[in-house]
Amino acid sequence: MRSIKFSITLLVFLIILSVLGFAFFWSLDSSQLLITKMVIATVFIFFFLYLLKYINKTNRDLYKFLESIRYLDNVSTGNTADLSFDQLNITYNKITNQLKKAWLAKEHEHQYFQYTLENISVGIISFDDSGNIEILNKAAKFILGINKLRNIKELNTDTVFVGDQIKDLKPEESKLIRLNTDIDQLKILVKLTNLKIGNNTVKLVTLQDIKTQLEQSELDAWQKLIKVLTHEIMNSVTPVKSLTYSMQKVLQSDDTEETKNKNLLKGLAAIEKRSKGLLEFVESYKNLTQIRKPSYQRVILQNLLNTIGNLFKEEFKNLEIQFDIEIVPNDLSVIADDKLITQVIINLIQNSIKALHESSEKKIRMRAHLSNNNKVMLSVSDNGDGIDSEIIDKIFVPFFSTRESGSGIGLSFARQAMVMHNGTIDVRSQKGEGAEFILTF
Structure with missing residues (x-):
């Protein structure tokens, strides 16, 4: 091993220098050994300088190695055959090869990200707390009709404050913004997300022109x-x-x-x-078409659903319907108009009761919980007839009903009420397997 050789060589140098030093100081006692003194001094200086060169060479190799690690973007395997230690040479080459692979992977990932960012049809803008633009992709430039943007407030005009509307969005909030251009009026769906990068917060905004849709x-x-x-x-x-x-x-x-x-x-x-x-x-x-404007307040779902359940208690008993309420967590709440939401749920329960008229074992269930993205979901489900796949897309159309006595208003009212709450109502059903209506806040 060259590391042992290095130690032996260093020890030999130290012994030689010690002997030369001792001989030089011994010769000082004699005034007749001038040439000997000069030879000893010269040899001592030669070996000392050679030792310094020998040690400095190893230090330089280590310095190059550490600099390669420091500057990952410019890492290179280089020529390391003259390193002082064989083991260090092997380790050095392994690490630099791994770092080079990591750098190449990082470059490929960056290029892929840049290509995707510039070629997707969704506009993307990112800016800091001061509104300074950090990312502005090609789709965003096309949608907004601009070539460059330095600050989000530059989107403001004398009549439309688009920049302020975007900057004032709350995290995960969506908003439809109307933007006038020279030839058309655009309807842009804007959504903002906060990203925490280190100690800084970056606002990421997506833009979609949904006028055609x-x-x-x-x-x-x-x-x-x-x-x-x-x-x-x-x-x-x-x-x-x-x-x-x-x-x-x-x-x-x-x-x-x-x-x-x-x-x-x-x-x-x-x-x-x-x-x-x-x-x-x-x-x-x-x-x-004249539903009143909602009066929002915090509604405890446990209280709301229990109250609605009590309204139908006698009817459920007479019709032998098994009724269950499940709320997770127990203190789950929403900001809503309790009267409007109560009417929506009552309409859904009444539909479920009618769907159970031919079922032998009748069940209705109300369930409220948080989704994976922290949205409140409230559902009303039954094990009745279910809904035919051919008409499931029509059930929210005003006045559409499959029953002769049905008005076709209940589900349309429910959808309008949920839209006014910035929420949605969806249905999951198959013919003969019951139905589940889901309110998402």
């Missing part, structure tokens, strides 16, 4: 609504038209006046009944 969704909703409205109106108008034609025939008949009057009164009564039905339909539509 919104317009398509609005068009689909209108088409579904028009179909339902047309169906309901035609159900009322068609009989009236038929009755009018029949009444004309009565007037043209040869029946007695008394018979004609009786038939006309019957026809008019039927027309009046259909007219009242049409007026009630229009009134229900009016009520559906």
Whole structure:
């Protein structure tokens, strides 16, 4: 091992220097050994300088090694064949090779991140607490119609303060922002997330131009609504038209006046009944479009669900329905309008009761819990008939109902109420396997 050789060499040098030093001091006692003194001094200096060079060479090799570790971005295996220690030479090459692989992996990851950032269709902006821009990808420039951005407040104009709206967003909050351009008005969905990087907080904002999707969704909703409205109106108008034609025939008949009057009164009564039905339909539509603005407060779900359960206690008993409430944790709460949410849950329970009319073992369950992303989820489920997959996309359309006596308002009202709470209502169901309606706050 060269490390042993180094130790022996160092020891030999020290012995030689000690002997030379002793000989030099011994020669000082004699005034006749001038040449000997000079030779001893010269040899001593030579060996001393050589020893320094020998030690400094090892120090330089160690310095190069440590500098390579320090500057990971520029690490290089280099030529290490002249290192003083074989073991250090082997370890050095292993570590530098590993560091080089780590550096290359880091570079590939950075390039992949940059490519993804610049080519995704979602706009991304990141800025610090002062609003100074750190990241602005290509999609964000395209959506906002800009080439560069130094501070988020530069997005403010005299009439629209887009920059302030973005900066004032709360973490995980989404907001629809309207942005006027030279040729169009954009509808941009903006969401902000806080990232903790070391001791600094960076705000990451995503931008999505959803105008086309919104317009398509609005068009689909209108088409579904028009179909339902047309169906309901035609159900009322068609009989009236038929009755009018029949009444004309009565007037043209040869029946007695008394018979004609009786038939006309019957026809008019039927027309009046259909007219009242049409007026009630229009009134229900009016009520559906005029839901009052929510009055928000903290609602303890344990209290809310127990109160609703007590409202149906007798009905559940008479219909032999097993009813369960599960809340995790027990003190779970939401910021909501308790009256609106109560009405939504009552509508869902009433739908479940009707869906259980043919079930032998009837069950309704209300459950509230926190999702993985800390959203409050409240569900009402039953083991009734379930919902056919062909109509499950239509059940939230106003006035759509599969029951003859159904108004088709309850679920549409529920969706509007949840939208007003910045929440959602979803359904999971298969025909014959029950249904579960999920409110997400």
